[in-house]
Amino acid sequence: MSSLAAESLTVKRERATLIDGVSLSLGPSGSVAVIGPNGAGKSTLLRTLAGVDTPTSGCVRLDGQDLAGLASAERAQSIGFLPQTFEPHWDLSVADLLELGAARATALPADAVAKAKRTFELLGLEARRWSTLSGGERARVLLATVLVVDPPVLIADEPSAALDIRHRLETIRTLAARGSERLSVVVVHDLDLAFRFFERVVLLVAGKVVADAPAHDLIHDPCLDEAFGVRFERLKLDGRWLLRADS
Numbered sequence: 001m002s003s004l005a006a007e008s009l010t011v012k013r014e015r016a017t018l019i020d021g022v023s024l025s026l027g028p029s030g031s032v033a034v035i036g037p038n039g040a041g042k043s044t045l046l047r048t049l050a051g052v053d054t055p056t057s058g059c060v061r062l063d064g065q066d067l068a069g070l071a072s073a074e075r076a077q078s079i080g081f082l083p084q085t086f087e088p089h090w091d092l093s094v095a096d097l098l099e100l101g102a103a104r105a106t107a108l109p110a111d112a113v114a115k116a117k118r119t120f121e122l123l124g125l126e127a128r129r130w131s132t133l134s135g136g137e138r139a140r141v142l143l144a145t146v147l148v149v150d151p152p153v154l155i156a157d158e159p160s161a162a163l164d165i166r167h168r169l170e171t172i173r174t175l176a177a178r179g180s181e182r183l184s185v186v187v188v189h190d191l192d193l194a195f196r197f198f199e200r201v202v203l204l205v206a207g208k209v210v211a212d213a214p215a216h217d218l219i220h221d222p223c224l225d226e227a228f229g230v231r232f233e234r235l236k237l238d239g240r241w242l243l244r245a246d247s
Helices: 042-049 072-078 094-102 112-119 135-147 165-180 191-197 223-228
Strands: 004-013 016-026 030-035 057-062 079-082 153-157 183-187 200-205 208-214 231-237 240-246
Touching: 004 042, 016 042, 016 057, 016 208, 030 042, 030 165, 030 191, 042 153, 042 183, 072 079, 079 135, 094 112, 094 135, 112 135, 135 153, 135 165, 153 165, 165 183, 165 191, 191 240, 200 223, 208 223, 223 231
Parallel strands: 030 183, 030 200, 079 153, 153 183
Antiparallel strands: 004 016, 004 057, 200 208, 231 240
């Protein structure tokens, strides 16, 4: 298991400050949903936590080591990153993509790739090229490619956006359930799914963390209404709370 920490993280692009002094302590296990309005900096935060983007100041530490000082191969073995959008340089087949994902690990169970195919319903798609896949199929292939190595840290940016309702629910449930043994940090657009499945919710607004709390506490906080510019009605159904937005 691995822990991840952001220390006074700031990311600037030209004159814009996308992430503004964010500090977070994450892991070594737990399910964390990152929420916030459009333009809050969620994708930038996750890309920086994964080591894809370099912070302007501050740092990200993986098990106490500065992420910037780790070799890319070492980062790839420890951190699985699911970007919001992905386009391979070559029009690879599903089988090729899974093999490339599996190659990130120094050792894997013999059935790891087969298990990933079953889990994400890819059996029969192995020969298909990336360009021929639907949005939902691509999302499932990308999930399988990252999770085939079962990384200690998973960072996922809206991984269910292109999926239908059934697959969206199953994906969010699966990613959140990983938190029982590993660290799972996921940008979740659907607030009901974030509060239903995740233990901890981080609310990002204008590049700053304005709330970081257990889901069952934060759902009642009026800062949610202020952050999204609506009035939420809190509804309790079958023992869990739901949010219904009103203008």
